[in-house]
Amino acid sequence: MKSNILEIKGLKKTFKMPNGHKIEAVKGINFDVKRGEVFGFLGPNGAGKSTTISMLTTQRKATDGEILLDGESLIQHPARARKKIGVVAQHNNLDRGLTARENLIYHARYFGMDMSNANRKADEYLEKFGLADRQHDYVRSYSGGMAQRLKIARAMMHTPEILYLDEPTTGLDPSYRTILWEQMTELNRAGTTIFLTTHYMEEPEKLCDRIAIVNQGELKAIGTSDELKALIPSKNIVSLKLNRLEASYAEAAGRLPGVAKATIQNGILLLFIHDAQPDFNMIIDWTKNLGTELQNISLSTSTLDDVFIHLTGKDFMNHESK
Known part of the structure; x- marks a missing residue:
């Protein structure tokens, strides 16, 4: 029995528009899903995530590439593939x-x-x-x-061999979310592979063995939660809430001692810090020199949401819905 239940090789999907233009929604992605794992597949709106899932579940034909389910071509034998697949669609x-x-x-x-x-x-x-x-x-x-x-x-x-869950907990209250994940865990322990998309970041962080992040039709990263977190400049992040925020502040903050990277997200200036104990006095003095008022400052460790922002430039909760 193959260790991979799903293998995707050079998968592409191009849409032809009425005006003659072509949109390449999925741009030759490659990845595999191991048998029996819980696999997270995350991406913002327009990333090509939903298009990819529609091809993996036989709902759309690929423009190019190969999808192997249990070592057999899903594209050539869609009827046989459907017997092994379960799908919880968004609609x-x-x-x-x-x-x-x-x-x-x-x-x-x-x-x-x-x-x-x-x-x-x-x-x-x-x-x-x-x-x-x-x-x-x-x-x-x-x-x-x-x-x-x-x-x-x-x-x-x-009891499908692989179960696709496309934002399954949307619209569920917390008690039924808990029931769902208890059932999913039980099904997974019995051997079913779970392929999950969600807009609740705590779900892949807690449940997934590995996570793939896609953006603009391309696979940006794949790995465990810890492996993905290692991709961002620092584990320690200082968040600054200022009464006035300008784009130039991020560039200037990136030149401060001990700052690996600075960016602005949702009206907050984020400083990725090399040291576990940043120099708060230096940072506060810097904000005073800007002529702006510091309303709040906090230190946190990196999360999957930070990884998502780093790889896609978008906030997970505000952009993850399709």
């Missing part, structure tokens, strides 16, 4: 003309599960996701959060 793709239970049973039967096991699994997931009391209601009457829980339950019904 609501439930059958609104069926009840919750009927959605689960239909899905299970489509993937070859006998009626006895289909009913057993439906009972299990309807109970776990708090839908048992509404299982005979039509899905069109469901709230967004209820529909999201049902989508997750449906994707898990046939």
Whole structure:
């Protein structure tokens, strides 16, 4: 059995626009996903993330490149690939003309599960996701959060070899987010590979074995959380809230002693510091010389959000939704 369940080689997707222009959404990316891991796939709007996932789940054809699922070409054999794949999409793709239970049973039967096991699994997931009391209601009457829980339950019904979760906890309250990750962990321990996108940075930091970050159709980095954090200039970051902020301040701050890099994000001046104990007096004196008022100063250690900003130039929480 191959150690990689998924191998992506030179994957490209180009869209032809009505005006004749071409947009290269995915630019020849290469990566693999190890069997049994929880793999995070992160990127801002327009990064090519959703386009990539649509190709990996057979929803779109690649312009060029290869996708191997279990060593077999997904592009050449999409029907066989679909039997091994589970997908929780961002949009609501439930059958609104069926009840919750009927959605689960239909899905299970489509993937070859006998009626006895289909009913057993439906009972299990309807109970776990708090839908048992509404299982005979039509899905069109469901709230967004209820529909999201049902989508997750449906994707898990046939115990896929690899489960794609495209922002699965959007619209879920904290209690059901916890239930979801308990179920995902249980499924992963049983052997299912998890491919996750999310806009909650604590999820990949806590759950993922490895994380890939994409931007503008290119793979920027891939590795464990610690490996990615090692890519930024410093583990220690001083945040400055000033009553007036100009773009030139970042360039000037970058020349201060002990500062590896300075940047502005969301109205905050960030200084990446070499030393664990920065010279706060020197920094405060520098702000006074600017003729601006220092409203707040704080020291923190680097996070995955800082890595995201460093690699893409965008704040994760404000740009991660598509």
